[in-house]
Amino acid sequence: MQKIEHGFVMTGAKPNKNAMAANAGDTATGLDAMLCFAIYGAAHAFTRAYKPLLEPLGLTYPQYLVMMALWTEDGQKVKTLGDRLGLDSGTLSPLLKRLEQSGLVKRKRDAEDERQVKITLTPQGLDLKERSSGVMAEIGKATGCNLEEAVALREALVGLKDRLEGAESE
Amino acid sequence: MQKIEHGFVMTGAKPNKNAMAANAGDTATGLDAMLCFAIYGAAHAFTRAYKPLLEPLGLTYPQYLVMMALWTEDGQKVKTLGDRLGLDSGTLSPLLKRLEQSGLVKRKRDAEDERQVKITLTPQGLDLKERSSGVMAEIGKATGCNLEEAVALREALVGLKDRLEGAESE
DNA sequence: CGCAATTCAATTGCGTGCAATAGATTTATG
DNA sequence: CATAAATCTATTGCACGCAATTGAATTGCG
Structure with a gap:
């Protein structure tokens, strides 16, 4: 099965925490790109995962x-x-x-x-x-999430969403 | 400005870590619902946030x-x-x-x-x-993410996506 | 070589998402 | 009371997202 690559935009700037920490404060280098790609991909993956389950319904x-x-x-x-x-x-x-x-x-x-x-x-x-x-x-x-992961992830996403929605005036 | 509520599916089951930990192992109670709503919302929030910036381009x-x-x-x-x-x-x-x-x-x-x-x-x-x-x-x-948050969130999302895509045979 | 299987892009059809608009109803205001 | 403003649903138009199909080109196999 062909796996979809991720993080391709960051050629030469892998999503490695240490590597990123090297140029902290430079949020424009691709961090947001990493996030938007990840969310984009995860959202579609969710839709695709639900699809075969919902089809019978x-x-x-x-x-x-x-x-x-x-x-x-x-x-x-x-x-x-x-x-x-x-x-x-x-x-x-x-x-x-x-x-x-x-x-x-x-x-x-x-x-x-x-x-x-x-x-x-x-x-x-x-x-x-x-x-x-x-x-x-x-x-x-x-x-495959345990509760801790799922809850933490959910809260991070909700927080992110709220910040994105609240930042339109700035 | 009208804020969109979140977590409404969990009426009586707030996304509170302690509350959830009470019925650990019961992933079907709404945890996945919480996650899918959160991702759904965050993805659209991202799209909406980008829209006014991309329009001039x-x-x-x-x-x-x-x-x-x-x-x-x-x-x-x-x-x-x-x-x-x-x-x-x-x-x-x-x-x-x-x-x-x-x-x-x-x-x-x-x-x-x-x-x-x-x-x-x-x-x-x-x-x-x-x-x-x-x-x-x-x-x-x-x-409004610092590097730690963004990197952690990205990795969580990519991991989630990979698990969702890899679980179709099971 | 010859033909089937594979690969790749494009097309079709359907279901979102969303801006913009329209139409109807209710509320506010003079 | 009359009229303007606000509220709410529906419609239109455009752009995804994806399954299914088509059609052209390449590869594989006998």
């Missing part, structure tokens, strides 16, 4: 994320889902339409506020939660 | 990655670029066509092996390297 990865959000709290507004997943209506509207066509959710405008659309799970949508229980276990195994 | 984020690959080594084959970036021809072909239309690269079939297409930088494509030097510095600042 008839879900794509983003659809799975939406379903997880609904399993956690049913009847959310499109807006709420968008905020939580970081997606806008341009992405969610067609995605939810597909989930509705698959018979997993229903969309209905809120009688109180006709602007909003509430997304509720159908019985099949709820069933899918049980049927998807193996997915998380599989991925958990595939990541 | 007329590049999208994936196009920027391709250009970086070419700045590191000019004249690469489409296949090589695909391997290094983890993209296939279905993604690269149209992307490279756009870069060619922008006047940044040229595509020419290899005379030795007519199957292959070599991508070479135009003078403008090379110029862009200098003009984009500020981008890396800006992102480096925006991430």
Whole structure:
């Protein structure tokens, strides 16, 4: 199996902690490149890892994320889902339409506020939660992380995200 | 400014190291969900952070990655670029066509092996390297990572990716 | 040599992501 | 009350990302 190389941008500047420490303070040399490549690759790897597991369920990865959000709290507004997943209506509207066509959710405008659309799970949508229980276990195994690693990694990523989002004015 | 929440899937199971350690070994409870949400969010945050910086250069984020690959080594084959970036021809072909239309690269079939297409930088494509030097510095600042963090995070991500890619047979 | 298998780039089709816009509804303001 | 501003969903257009297919070129094997 052909393995994808990583760190190729750093020809002559390997991602070695000691080597990097030599020119500390020089964050522009490729460090950010290393990070952005790594995140880019890891995110796609995650998507690819989930794909064969989700296929039998008839879900794509983003659809799975939406379903997880609904399993956690049913009847959310499109807006709420968008905020939580970081997606806008341009992405969610067609995605939810597909989930509705698959018979997993229903969309209905809120009688109180006709602007909003509430997304509720159908019985099949709820069933899918049980049927998807193996997915998380599989991925958990595939990541091969112990708890310490996973928690640390998650916190680092969330922190990174927050800093990236908060730095737009500077 | 509305901040996007994170960790919402873990209602009642906060990403707290002590809390999680209580049910160690139970990787299916949401740990993988935490990770996949975090990576998903961080990857998009990166893309969004790069966007305003790359816009003046007329590049999208994936196009920027391709250009970086070419700045590191000019004249690469489409296949090589695909391997290094983890993209296939279905993604690269149209992307490279756009870069060619922008006047940044040229595509020419290899005379030795007519199957292959070599991508070479135009003078403008090379110029862009200098003009984009500020981008890396800006992102480096925006991430707000010190070297230790960045290197550790990168290695964790690469390791995660490798494990995810290597676990398909199991 | 001749033909099948392989390799490589391009194309097609579908599903995101996201900016920009439109349309409808609610809220705020005079 | 009327009108402007804000809110929310849907649509459009463009650019990925990837599976599947096509078509051309090369390699391998008898």
